[in-house]
Amino acid sequence: MKCGYYTASTIEDVIARQRAHPGKSAVIAGGTDILLDIEEGKKNADLLIDVTQIPELNQIEEMGGRIRIGAAVTHAAAEKSSVIQRNARLLAEACRSVGSLQIRNIATLAGNVVSAQPAADAAVALTALDAEIEIAGQDGRTTIPILKAYKGVGKSAIDTSSQLVTAITFDALNKNQGSAFIRLEQRTALALPMLNVAAVTALNPDGKTFAWVRIVMAPVGAGPVRAFKAEKSLKDAPVTMDAIKAAAEEAASEANPRSSRLRGSREYRLEVLPVLVRRAVAAAAEEVPGHGLCLEKEAVRL
Amino acid sequence: MITIHFILNGQPVNVEVMATDMLLDVLRGTLHLTGTKKGCGKGECGACTVIMNGRAVNSCMVPVAKADGARIDTIDGLGDPDHLHPLQEAFIEAGAVQCGFCTPGMIMAAKALLDEYPDPSDDEIKEAIAGNYCRCTGYTKIIKAIHIAARMSNGKGGV
Numbered sequence: 185m186k187c188g189y190y191t192a193s194t195i196e197d198v199i200a201r202q203r204a205h206p207g208k209s210a211v212i213a214g215g216t217d218i219l220l221d222i223e224e225g226k227k228n229a230d231l232l233i234d235v236t237q238i239p240e241l242n243q244i245e246e247m248g249g250r251i252r253i254g255a256a257v258t259h260a261a262a263e264k265s266s267v268i269q270r271n272a273r274l275l276a277e278a279c280r281s282v283g284s285l286q287i288r289n290i291a292t293l294a295g296n297v298v299s300a301q302p303a304a305d306a307a308v309a310l311t312a313l314d315a316e317i318e319i320a321g322q323d324g325r326t327t328i329p330i331l332k333a334y335k336g337v338g339k340s341a342i343d344t345s346s347q348l349v350t351a352i353t354f355d356a357l358n359k360n361q362g363s364a365f366i367r368l369e370q371r372t373a374l375a376l377p378m379l380n381v382a383a384v385t386a387l388n389p390d391g392k393t394f395a396w397v398r399i400v401m402a403p404v405g406a407g408p409v410r411a412f413k414a415e416k417s418l419k420d421a422p423v424t425m426d427a428i429k430a431a432a433e434e435a436a437s438e439a440n441p442r443s444s445r446l447r448g449s450r451e452y453r454l455e456v457l458p459v460l461v462r463r464a465v466a467a468a469a470e471e472v473p474g475h476g477l478c479l480e481k482e483a484v485r486l
Numbered sequence: 487m488i489t490i491h492f493i494l495n496g497q498p499v500n501v502e503v504m505a506t507d508m509l510l511d512v513l514r515g516t517l518h519l520t521g522t523k524k525g526c527g528k529g530e531c532g533a534c535t536v537i538m539n540g541r542a543v544n545s546c547m548v549p550v551a552k553a554d555g556a557r558i559d560t561i562d563g564l565g566d567p568d569h570l571h572p573l574q575e576a577f578i579e580a581g582a583v584q585c586g587f588c589t590p591g592m593i594m595a596a597k598a599l600l601d602e603y604p605d606p607s608d609d610e611i612k613e614a615i616a617g618n619y620c621r622c623t624g625y626t627k628i629i630k631a632i633h634i635a636a637r638m639s640n641g642k643g644g645v
Contacts, residue, residue: 189505189551216547220528232506234551260541284617285595287529289541290548373616374530 185222188231195240195320198233198348203322205231211344213256214291216283217299235348236292244268249356255294255349259306260285262293271356273471274363274382278309281365281380284373294349297333300340302403303376309365311408312382312400313354321347334407360395361386362471364464368456370447378447379403379457383464387423391474394418397431399461404439404453411435411461423469423477425462432461490554494519495563503550510534510545512553513560521561521590525619532618535591536560542598542614561590564597572638573597573631580631584622592618596632605636 189212192198202209210229212218213236221227235241241256244265251271253262262268263279282288282296282305296306297317307330315330319342328341330352335341342349357363367380380402386395397418399411414435421427441453448456469477487502494517503512513519513536522545525533529547536545537559538552565571573593576582583589592615599606599614606614611632612625620628 185506187506189549191551191554212549215549215552216529219547219549223528232549234549236552283529284532285614286532286535286542286544286617287547289543373613 185219187222187229189234190231191234191237194238195348195350198235198238199320199322201231201233202346202348205345207345209233209345211235211298211348213295214258214287215295216287216291217295217301229345233348241350246271246356249358251354251356253293253352255351256292257294258290258292259283259288259296262306263288272309272313272354272363273357274312274365274384274468275306275309277365278305278380278382281305281367281369281372281377287374293352297330297352298340298342298344298349300334300336300338300407301376302337302405302407303380304402304408305365305367305377305380308380308400308402308408309382310352310354311410312363312365312384312398313357314384314398315352315354317342317349318351318353319347320350325350327353331407331410337406339406357384360389360472362468362475364467364471366460366464366467368460376447377402378444379441379453379460381457381460381464382408383461383468385465385468385472387469387472387475388420391423391472393420393422394427394469395420397465397468399431399435399465401435401439401457401461404441404457409439411438413438414461418465423475425466425477428462428465428469429458431465432458435461488551490550492553492555493557495559501550505549505551507550508546509536509538509548509550509553509558512550513545513558519560519562522594523587523590525587525591530619531588531591532595532615533588533591535594535618537594537598537601540598540601542595542617544617559594559597561594564593573600573635576631576635576638577628580627580634582623582627582631588618588620588622592620592628596628596635600632600636600639604639606632 208230212232236256241254259279368378414431443449523533525531529544534546
């Protein structure tokens with residue numbers, strides 16, 4: 185691979201280098217995607233700017249109920265972090281599903297988002313957490329909702345020749361909220377999922393009705409896909425398997441999966457998707473102490 | 487070309503490289519340490535596994551600039567023909583080696599695991615070596631070998 189490589193020490197340092205190489209640089213964190221893309225000619229850069237040695241990008245912080253994950257935090261670090269395990273269990277689980285340990289030890293959550301692959305496990309969980317992406321650029325800093333970070337399959341709205349992700353933030357889950365991450369896979373390592381679904385549910389204080397629900401499905405579109413209609417149908421709905429089943433069918437109608445020779449046809453994916461959504465929403469609701477969900481094991485597991 | 491400095495198997499090394507050379511190619515081509523194997527070259531087979539700052543990584547996916555100032559351990563630094571490392575002894579005892587191509591990566595993945603968890607469960611072992619392909623053994627004997635090595639270390643905290 186013939187290109188320059190620069191290890192930056194501050195965020196300002198990255199921006200200055202980007203300015204010095206207009207349109208010709210790219211940010212590298214773990215590099216597990218971009219190195220292959222460059223090797224295969226899918227991406228081009230004269231200069232790679234490594235951001236992993238910038239101290240503030242390596243932090244996971246919790247402040248006033250908001251979690252902030254620096255852009256150089258790896259999947260392995262997030263998975264093991266007590267802050268993440270305590271406040272966003274589904275994210276720890278999703279991080280653990282990515283690649284292999286060797287990949288997770290290097291690959292970052294920010295990279296998982298910027299690579300813009302639709303089935304990226306950590307990005308799917310982050311979308312269910314309604315995460316925001318903090319970006320530094322030539323004109324200062326901005327924050328965008330995670331769904332706005334996607335322009336198409338493999339196409340990020342973040343231009344790493346002039347911008348860099350500095351952190352990913354989201355609200356910590358509280359005791360009235362539960363979460364789940366479910367992955368349909370052919371093998372448990374080094375394989376993209378056939379489908380993955382993440383859900384976060386908040387119950388009203390009585391434990392019998394949903395306050396709100398977030399449902400995210402992939403790969404069924406460009407980037408993680410929120411099932412907004414299904415979410416709306418569950419607002420203030422009773423926490424019952426019937427309500428969850430109806431919402432799961434609705435969610436599948438919001439999905440537009442492609443056929444994959446390796447990971448299932450469109451028809452197959454549409455058939456199993458409601459089952460996964462049902463399981464994810466039920467498992468998330470079951471996590472809330474005092475939930476009123478009557479455990480219909482057969483219905484949940486089928 | 488730039489000069490990179492790192493600690494390789496306990497010894498300081500300085501090496502002239504292109505920053506975007508992969509660590510694997512520098513180890514094998516420049517430093518002539520051919521114990522680490524090149525399999526797929528894209529992070530899928532684990533044959534090139536080395537330990538960087540205590541963590542197992544695919545050296546085929548690490549630009550050598552990332553190794554600057556790091557501690558790198560490779561299979562070449564483990565034991566010698568007269569004094570095998572416990573993992574090497576255990577792999578022989580359990581018959582965990584057939585063609586042998588995956589063995590260096592497998593042993594380094596196992597070493598990173600045992601350094602952190604001296605007495606791992608089956609599931610912990612499977613997770614640690616899930617990124618290492620072996621097309622010969624069926625993995626059963628490899629898992630057994632890692633348990634044997636853990637016992638040899640006698641809970642002394644790593645092998």
